Every structure is written in structure tokens, then in C-alpha cells.
Amino acid sequence: MRRAILILVPYLWLLALFLVPFIIVGRISLSDTALARPPYLPQFSWDEGIWAFLSQLDFENFWFLTTDDLYWKAYLSSLQIAITATFFALLIGYPIAYGMARAPEEWRPTLMMLVILPFWTSFLIRVYSWIGILSQEGYLNQILLWAGIIDAPLIILNTNTAVYIGIVYTYLPFMILPIYSALDRLDGSLIEAAEDLGCSRLQAFWLITVPLSKNGIIAGCFLVFIPALGEFVIPSLLGGSETLMIGKILWEEFFNNRDWPVASAVAVVLLLILVVPIVLFQRNQQRQAEEDR
Amino acid sequence: MRMSWFNATSLTLGFAFLYLPMVILIIYSFNESRLVTVWAGFSTKWYGELLQNQSFLDAAWVTLKVAVFSSTLATILGTMAAYVLVRGGRFMGRTLFSGMIYAPLVMPEVITGLSLLLLFIGIGLDRGVLTIVLAHTTFSMAFVSVVVSSRLVTFDRSLEEAALDLGASPWDAFRLVTLPIIAPAVISGWLLAFTLSLDDLVIASFTAGPASTTLPIRIFSAVRLGVSPEINALSTIMIAIVTVGVITASLVSKRSMVRQKRDEQAAARAT
Numbered sequence: 001m002r003r004a005i006l007i008l009v010p011y012l013w014l015l016a017l018f019l020v021p022f023i024i025v026g027r028i029s030l031s032d033t034a035l036a037r038p039p040y041l042p043q044f045s046w047d048e049g050i051w052a053f054l055s056q057l058d059f060e061n062f063w064f065l066t067t068d069d070l071y072w073k074a075y076l077s078s079l080q081i082a083i084t085a086t087f088f089a090l091l092i093g094y095p096i097a098y099g100m101a102r103a104p105e106e107w108r109p110t111l112m113m114l115v116i117l118p119f120w121t122s123f124l125i126r127v128y129s130w131i132g133i134l135s136q137e138g139y140l141n142q143i144l145l146w147a148g149i150i151d152a153p154l155i156i157l158n159t160n161t162a163v164y165i166g167i168v169y170t171y172l173p174f175m176i177l178p179i180y181s182a183l184d185r186l187d188g189s190l191i192e193a194a195e196d197l198g199c200s201r202l203q204a205f206w207l208i209t210v211p212l213s214k215n216g217i218i219a220g221c222f223l224v225f226i227p228a229l230g231e232f233v234i235p236s237l238l239g240g241s242e243t244l245m246i247g248k249i250l251w252e253e254f255f256n257n258r259d260w261p262v263a264s265a266v267a268v269v270l271l272l273i274l275v276v277p278i279v280l281f282q283r284n285q286q287r288q289a290e291e292d293r
Numbered sequence: 294m295r296m297s298w299f300n301a302t303s304l305t306l307g308f309a310f311l312y313l314p315m316v317i318l319i320i321y322s323f324n325e326s327r328l329v330t331v332w333a334g335f336s337t338k339w340y341g342e343l344l345q346n347q348s349f350l351d352a353a354w355v356t357l358k359v360a361v362f363s364s365t366l367a368t369i370l371g372t373m374a375a376y377v378l379v380r381g382g383r384f385m386g387r388t389l390f391s392g393m394i395y396a397p398l399v400m401p402e403v404i405t406g407l408s409l410l411l412l413f414i415g416i417g418l419d420r421g422v423l424t425i426v427l428a429h430t431t432f433s434m435a436f437v438s439v440v441v442s443s444r445l446v447t448f449d450r451s452l453e454e455a456a457l458d459l460g461a462s463p464w465d466a467f468r469l470v471t472l473p474i475i476a477p478a479v480i481s482g483w484l485l486a487f488t489l490s491l492d493d494l495v496i497a498s499f500t501a502g503p504a505s506t507t508l509p510i511r512i513f514s515a516v517r518l519g520v521s522p523e524i525n526a527l528s529t530i531m532i533a534i535v536t537v538g539v540i541t542a543s544l545v546s547k548r549s550m551v552r553q554k555r556d557e558q559a560a561a562r563a564t
Contacts, residue, residue, distance in 0.1 A: 002463060007384055010374040010434070014393040017431040021408030024415055038414055096307035099300035111304070113543055118311055121535045122492050124509050124516070125528040129314035132321065132520045137330050139317060172311065230401025232495050237516060247403045254407060254499075264411070267404045278399050 029264035030057035040261050061265035071266065074244040075273065081160065081235075081245060082228040085167035089224045090217065092168060093175030097216075098209075100176070101183035112180075119173045126170050127237050134162050134238070158240030166234040167224070174223035182216025183209070215288045222281035229277075230270060246270050315532060322525035329520045339526040346523065352511040356491060359422060359507060363429035364486035370430065371437025371486070372479055376467075378438070379445040397435040405432055406499030413500065420502035428500040429490040436489060437482035444478035477546060484542065488535070 034041040042056040065071040100111045118126060133139050134157040141153040156162050186209065194204040210217075232247035239245070246266065254263040322340075326333035343349060374394050381387075397405060409428045410420075418424060452474070456466040472479075494509040501507060515524055 003381065006373055007377050007381060007390075010370045010377065010394075011386070011390055013370055013431070013434075014374075014390070017409065017412070017427060018393050018397065019389075021412040024411045025404075025408045028411060092307065092310070095299075095303035099304040099307070102297070102300045103304065113539070114308060115311070117536065117539055118315070120488055120539050121315070121532050122509070122528070124492065124494055124512055125318070125531060126314070128512070128516050128520075128524065128528065129318045131516070132329055133314060133317065135330070135520070139330065142330070169310070169314070176307075226399050227401070230403055232403050233513075237513075247401060250403045250407065251495075260411070263407060267407055270401060271404060274399070274401070281399075 025264045025267055027057070028261055029061055029268045030059065031261050032056075032058075032060065033259055033261050038260065039258060061261050062269070064262065065265055065269060070244075071246075071249065071269075074246045074249045075269070077244040078229055078246045079273075081163060081167070081243075082225050082231075085164050085171075085228050086221050086225045088164060089168045089172055089175045090221060093172055093220060094179055094217070096172075097176045097179035097183055100180050101186070108184075115173050115176050115180075123170060124233060127166050127234055130162065130166055130169065130238060131157060134165070157238065158243075160239065160243055162238035162240075163235050163243055163245075166238040167228045167231065170234065171224040171228060174227075175220040178219035178223065179213055179216040182213040186212050215284060215291075218284045219281070219288070222277055222284070226274065226277055226281065229274065318525055319529045319532065322522065322529040324522060324525075327522060329522055329525065339522040340530075343523050343526045343530075348506075349508070349511060349523075349527065352506050352508045355422060355505050356508040359425045359429060359497075360487050360490040363426045363433060363490045364483050366426070366430040367434040367437050367486040368479060368483040371434035371482060372441050372475075374434065375438040375442035375445055376471075379442050394435055394438055397432040398439070400432070402432075402493070402495035403499075406496040409496070410499040420500060421505045424500045424502070425497050425505060425507065428496050429486075429493060432496060433486035433489045436485050437479075440482040440485060441475060441478045444475045448474050477549060481542070481546075484538075 028040055031040040031042060033039060042053055096115075100108060100115075103111055131138075135141075136153045136155060136157070138157070140156070141150075144150045145153065156165075190208050190212070191204050194208050195201070199207065230247045231245060232251055235243045235245040235248045236251070239248075247270075250263055250266045250270070253259050253266060321329055321332075323335050323337060324332055325336040325338070374390075377384075378387075378391055378394065406428070409424075409431070413420060413424050413427075448471075452470050453466050456470045457463065461469065492509065493507075494513050497507045498510055498513075501510060512524060512527065515521060
């Protein structure tokens, strides 16, 4: 009896506030926009029966997404931005994780805390802190002008470059931590053995260290890529008018155009795109857990 | 072991990249001038202006209420869910259950926000503090249950069984044996849920009503217009609170780990 309560309470909560909302999104994505309250049709009514209701649902909104090139451009550009940012996060995060794993033992807990600390600070504030740095009269331009490296201020804020910087900056801890934990477990004697057998330092790194930290790299990349794909805050604060990201489109479709069916269809497609990386990520985690055993 | 120059440089540059933006933000929150990018002397006047700003104070109060309620609810539900998943054995719909628990971890916030809003409108629930609490609880209980279940997996089940053999009821065994052991994980789960709630902009924007603006929503609408010294001051206060909190938490957990190790050693000697 107690066990049933223990299972039922969180179960029902999730059914009501997680699964049912998704079904509603799916159903509205099949409806038509209407000047009504709520602004979509058909509405379900018991008098007409379930079949009359179902027969009015259609895939029109999904057709609309394929005909208006704004949407597929936004999906492609979100993918491109997320992939590029993930690549740069790896490029910057790997050396940091590597340095942490090679740091003296007594420093490592402090270094770990220094990586985790930004994660606890407000995401919004961390994104905001770059506005002052990247703007035309911002600190970066001031320094570069003062040092004589550039003659005219660079335009970085409100471009895709600023979005890349924002994503790399805010999600960097997610990249560093899994790579660090993989490198931390790596047996140092393997590298020594490789070097004794005539590998150069660089060869030993490519042939031993990188393959053995592969799981950490994969986990880190997914942990950056998945949230970056649906990101809203970064493109809307740091990006410009030419920055197309699907999270921003969904937001505008809902709040500015008040087109609920199209916003729901955008959400359904985004979810379908995310299924592939999420499944791959889960598989990587499972394989890693099995290897650990 | 000595650090190579390469490792030292990558660590220095890496941490500079992580921390410089926040350091600059903090320094310029003490700037005299309203022009945030021009230094005009030290002043704490923006902190004073912030404390006079009623709309920020109201938003902070709403945020705090939401965070306390939602993180407490999420901790209770998340701990229950973790316990069911780790100890519950088989039951109908277990796969669906674990899927629903972990899905919010990877769900884009815009989708969670949109779907919850459509639900609240569908059932005719007025948007306000209650709807934000429901939304935050749902997405942060996933994080709590990850933290708690990782502790439950590692802990020695025979302790619970011993309590049951000695005549404790399942509830007593949970309350007197399991709960004290997983307590650090439950507390860190609560802290995580609390910060996630404090931090959330997107889900709150979808589920908040006009009278329940949270601090992130307020900050976002101010920040859209550009950098402002009041926001710098507010950010500094928030960064300070988090820093103190994280350092305290890590010191406390270090001490409790030392104590636990000592207890275990004592127990090992006694047997």
C-alpha cells in the first residue's frame, strides 16, 4: 500500500504535468489558427463526438513549415550554430580539462569548484556580462583600440559570433567536467609506456590520451549541443536580426504572432530533431557505465 | 609533479575566460557614471538605487517564494521518484516513468514552457505564482532524482535490511536508516532545484501572469535595452550570494565526508 502511494504520487504528477502537456502540444499542432479564445480550432465538444473532432485535425501546419523557408532556414542555422559552438567548446574545454587532470593532486578539488561555480551563478547574468564586453564601445573594443590593434571598433555584439561566444562561455563547464573525469581516471603509466617505446609526446597524446578520453569527449559534446540547439536567451540577447535560432522563432511565433498551432508545430519538429542526439547520448552513457563495471 | 608550461597556460587562460566577464561586471557595478563602459570613479550609489526600486524588490520576493515552494516540492517528489526507480523493483509502466523523470533534463526550455502554458490554459488555471511553482517543480524534480538516485545506488542495502530484520517498519527503516545516509544528496538536490528555479527565465516567462513577474523576467526586460548599472549591482549581489553559498556547502560536505569516514572506520574496528 505504501509502495503504491510512493509510486503513484510522482507518477501521476509527471503524467499530468509532463505527458499531458505534450499531448496538448501535439493536438494543437494539428489544429487551425482561429480568431477565438483559445485561438485555435477545432474545440472538442461531447455533442459532436470524438470522430467529428478527429476528422478536423490535419498536418497543414507542418506543410506550412516546409513552404515558408524562414522555418527550415532557422532549423538549419540552429544546427549549424550548435555544432560550431560545440566544436569551439571542445577546442577550449579540452586543454582546460587536461590541465586540471595534470595539476597537482591538492589543487584539483579547488579547480573543480572553480569550474562548477559559474554553473551555479545565474545563466542570464553570465550571458548579460558579455553585452558590456562585446558592444561597440565595449571593453574589448576599448582595449584593442588602445593597443592600436584595430583602427575602428569591431562589430561583434548582435552577430552570430557573439552567439558562439555566449554558448561556449555558458556551456563550457558541461564540456570540461566529463572530459576531466575521463582524463582523471586515465592510467598515466600507459603514456609513459608509449613514450618509452619511442612515441613522441604528441604521438602519445593522439594515440593514447585522446582515444581513452573518447567517452568524456562524446558526453561533453552532447551536453553542449543538446541545450544549445533549443537555446533562446543567448540568441535573443547577443544575437542580431540575422541570427536565426529555432528557440527564438518559437518564442516569437507564440508571444508576438500569437499563432499557437504553428508554435506547437515548431516545437514538435524541434523535438523530433532532438530525439536522435538524445538517444545517441543515452547509448554513450550506458556503454560507459558498462565499461566501468 | 611540476606543471608544464602548456598546462599552466591553458589553465590560466581558461579560468580567465570563465571569470573575467564576471569580474568586470562586479568592478563596473561600483562605477559612478551611468555610462557603464566609462569608468568615472568609485561609488555605491547603484546599490542604493536598486534598493529603492520597488519593481525589482517585488520581483525578488516573487522569485524567492517560487523557489522555496518549488524546490521543496521537487525535493520530496524527486526523492520519492529516485527511491522508486532504485528500490521499487518492477511495476507497470516503469519504462514510461523513468523516461518521464529524465526527459526534462534534455528538454529545451521553450518546449517545456509552451506545453505547460497550453495545459494551464486548457484547464483554465489562472497564471500566477502557483503555475510557476508547478512548472518549476516538474522540471527540477528530474535534477533532484538524478542526484538522489546516484547516492542510493552506491549505498549498502544490507543496512536497510538489517533494520527491517530487527523489527523496524519499512517507514521507520527509511526514516532512521536510509534518510540520514542520503541526506547530503537530498540537501544538494534541494539546493540545485532552488538555484534552477531562481535562475529560470524561459519557463517562468511562459507560465507567469502579469502580476507575478519573477526577477529573471524583470532582468531580461531591462537587459534587452542594453547594459545598466542597476543590473550590474543586482548581478554582483547575486554572484556574491552564490559564491558564499557554494563555498559554505563544499566546506560542510567536506566535513561531513570526513566524519562519515571516521564513523565507518570506527565501525570497522568495532566488528
